[in-house]
Amino acid sequence: MVILWMLIGLIAMLVLRVPVAIALLAPCLIYVVADPSATFEVAAQQTISGLNSFPLLAVPLFIMLGNVANVSGISDRLFNAATALIGTVRGSLGYVNVATSFGFAWMSGAAISDAAALGRVQVPAMIKRGYSDKFSVGITAASSLIAPILPPSIPAIIYAVTAGLSVGALFIAGIVPALLVVLALCIMVWVTTRKRDDLRLEPVRGRERWMPVLGALPGLGAGIVVLGGILGGIFTPTEAAGIGVLYMFILAAAYRRMNTTNILYVLRTTLETSGAVLLIVGAASLFGWVLAREQAPQKAAELILSLTTNPIVFLILLNILLLIVGAVLEPTAAILILVPVLAPVATQYGLDPLHVASVIIFNLMIGLLTPPVGLVLFVLSSVTDLPVSKVIQGVVPFFVPMLAVLALITFFPFFTTWLPGVIAP
Template identity: 55%
Template sequence: MSVLLVVVGVLALMLARVPVAFALAAPSMVYLVFSPGVTVGAALQRMTAGIDIFPLLAVPLFIFTGAAAMSAGITDRLFTAAEKTLDRIRGNLGYANVSSSLVFSWMSGAAIADVSALGRIQVSAMVKRGYSERFSVGLTGASALIGGIMPPSIPAIIFATTAGVSVGALFVAGIIPALLIFGVLCATVFIQVRREPDVPTDRVSTAEKLRALRAAVLPMGAPVIILGGILGGIFTPTEAAGVAVIYVLLLAALYRRLTVNRLYRMMLSTAETTAAIMLIVGAASLFGWVLTREEVPQQVAASLITVTDNPLVFLILVNIVMLIVGMVLEPTAAILVMAPVLLPVASAFGIDPLHLGVFMILNFMIGLLTPPIGLVIFVLSSVTRIPVPRVARGMIMVLLPLMVSLVLVTFVPALSMWLPGLLGYS
């Protein structure tokens, strides 16, 4: 009964639009005050321990990398290179949209960072060239989700530290699902441009293509360093984040975009985002400890096993639950709340933690495109000056292809598990 009151309290505070960190921490603290043998000091120690984990050091570093890449003009170079290279293909701006998001995802690690950096450029270019506003914002929001799946994924770091699995292994497990989303969105562009007869196909000269490609060569080195270094065993994901920061700052200096004012804004933005994430991590760690103390994960596992012993039915139920949770919680908080509960249940059904992590993250990424939270919707509205209702309507047309990706990732474990097994992670 006591833990039920805590959960009800958390939900009530969230519905009242109390910030997630405080909504998780306040009922947990009340529970501990009335629990014998537990002090408030122990609760604070638990919150501190939740963020005092070495792999989490990669989070601010990758956030800073994304901010520095945007300030250095790398996003413009990537989008221009993709647009010019694909000039002979009908719907080239749609493909350039998805391709530039894929490449930038190797530096940003988060969907919000992707849509913040590229959203204005992508939507503006597509609308000016005759694409419908609805399709432009929908594709931009959907392609930004690749940043939450493709390494260096910040949600993957959060899940790995919560589940006690290798960050590198989960990074590798997300590569093929991220490429699957890329392929599904390219197929969406192929179908949609045939419904929009006014979409032009502009030709550019070979010299112009070469200039655009030369401008993007050095920025493309960042993904090579991050992925190549991790997959090659040269350094850990945290060390890769540090190297990426140095590399992108060198590029900013080379492009004469590294000023004291810009550096200050990068550091301030990184500090604000990191503080918000870590506050949620600490509060969720305390909430998770309360659930564990009351043996909630074990009770949930026992309840689900009595409902069904079929892993496929379990996967369907879990996806439904996670899609609903993703609508009301942002991904970091959702992972920290759901992972401790679902891990033992998934283990009982023989589901690998890496597989669980990948489709859990994908579920919560889709939640970024759905009301009432829908952070990508609000950020995209902010950077494009398009009203929120119109941006939200644009997301409807991309939900089906994303759901197709989710079904494939959920029910074809090899998409997540083949590459880690090949590289010796599992």
Template identity: 45%
Template sequence: MSILLMIGLLFALMIIGVPVAAALALASLAFVATNGMPPMIVLANMVNGINSFPLIAVPFFILAGNLMNTAGITTRIFNFARATVGWMHGGLGHVNVGASVIFAGMSGAAVADAGGLGNIEIKAMRDAGYDTDFAVGITAASSTIGPIIPPSLPLVIYGVLADTSIGQLFTAGLLPGLMMALSLMIMVAWYSRRRNYPRDIGFRFGRFARSFVDAFLPLMTPAIIIGGIMGGLFTPTEAAIAAVAYSMFLGVAVYRTLDWRKILRVSMDTVQTTAAIMLIVAASTIFAWILTANQVALHFSQGLLAVTENKVALLLLITLIILIIGCFMETIAAITILTPVLLPVAVSLGIDPVHFGIIMILNLMIGLLTPPVGMVLYVLSKVAAVPFERCVTATAPFLVPLVIVLLLLTFIPSISMWLPTMLYR
């Protein structure tokens, strides 16, 4: 069975609705069986794929985000963002982006942002008279900031697969994430002028000070995580554990919004989410191993170079490939499959693995906003109670600033590499 048939089988299974992890495993098993390889090699590679210390950070970052949501901390973040930027035209649109930037430093997942903050943001914008399409669109677009600004679950997965420093990846995502926020706020300002959206509330120092005090302890979460990693106090995995401990402290001892029943429910949700991610990683590992063993990366690199040797053209081609894959495949699976294939090509072009990681994750985040597998769109469809198709059209205009940032990031490496170079090299 050829590699092309295996890849074709994978997409066929996904099209008919087979879960991504099962589709990856079945396609890999079919290749192994038809090529006379021992079936146990599949299990061995799947186990090895998740037998990694840095991957321990995944369940802890998920748990920290879930605890923050359940403890009502997202409301405090929203109120602080409202007091900070709500005075601008289209204030709640800017609040939406600002809250996502803050929450990004806690959860590291776009879906968690969309599900946690999205419910608060869309309701507030509807009540203030904003169009539902605008509210859904900016909420979807701003949620993609989460996996770029540290901590980031996708960057952890990429770092493990690429054997690249997760600390450097985290610091590399900070400036691109802020650029995404700025570009979306410019888009909000443009919409607000055209549609005459109101200011939300006037700026008052007293209100700002009260909201800052109210949100101060939650705002310390990103400082603890990012500052601890950048300062060398702990590894990203240890930072994830620290984030959970701090979230528990806030929810149980400070705000008293968490009890053992809620903690148990949050823990079970985390177990389910982690199990799904680890199944995808494990199944993707054997699929990626088959691709690597059959020198797909080498053949792919030679094929691209046969098309053109121009670095700019090759970068655009790689970006287009990741964007297309991101439209059809779940983020973690896409990272696991694409990294061993595309990273060698990127390195041969002189692209730093850290820089390439940020490019890949931002590409795949845009994929979360596109059909048919746009997970953020499905979440917001439920949160906003609007059809999926309407979510797609509402989000489409906000892809423009994200794509512009992606292109700037791709062709100006210093945007992502300045901080890692200053701190680590």
């Protein structure tokens, strides 16, 4: 009953639009007051201990890396390079959109950063070239989900810290799903534009073709430094984040984009985003302590195991739950609340932890495109000046490829477990 009332209180406050951190803290404080054996000193220790994690330090660093990439003009360079290479293909700007997001994802780690940085460039360019505004914003929104799946994925770091998994292994587990998303979106572009011969750009040859490509290569170096260092065992993911930030600052300075205004913008936005994320992490740590104290994971396991002993049925139920939760709850908060309960249950079914982690993360990323909370929808509406209703209409068709990829990684663990088995970080 204690767990039930806490969950009711949490849901009620979320419905009332109370900030997530406050919605998590309030039921916990009431629990501490009501339970004589619980003290505020222990509650404070649990909250702080949730933040006292070396891998968690990578979160603000990767957020900063993405912000520096935003102001350094790397997104423009990637877009120009992709356009020069594949601009003559039918529906070329659709493929360019996906390719640019894939390149930027190695530096971003967050869908919102991708949507904000690339949406302002790609959507107007596509509309100008004859693509519908709905398709333009839809493909931009869908391709932005590559960033939180591909390393350096911020949701993967949060998940790894919460579940006690290797950050490097979870990074590697996201590479094949990200490639599946790229493939699925390219198929979607082909299906949509296959009869539109007018959607080609004029061929670019010689110097005009290769100079944009060469100009974009230094930006891609950030991904090589970060992932290469982790896979090569040179440094940890947290250390890789610091090296990546240093590399990006040097690159931005070389591009002459690190003026006082941009530096202050990077510091302010990093502080704001990191503060919000880490406040939720601390509150969720206390919430998780209360759930563990009341044996919520064990009771959840008993309940679900009483419904089915089939791991496939469990995965189907898990997907349904997460698609609903992702539509109403921000991914970081959802991971912190659900993983301490769901991960032990999945273990009871003999499922690989990396497989389950990939399924949970991908589900919650789809939630970024789902009303009413889908943050990517509002970011794209802001940077493109299109109404949210039109953004939603543009995104709806892209649920087909995203759900297809979700089905593949859910029912075929090979896609998420093979590469970590081959490359041990």
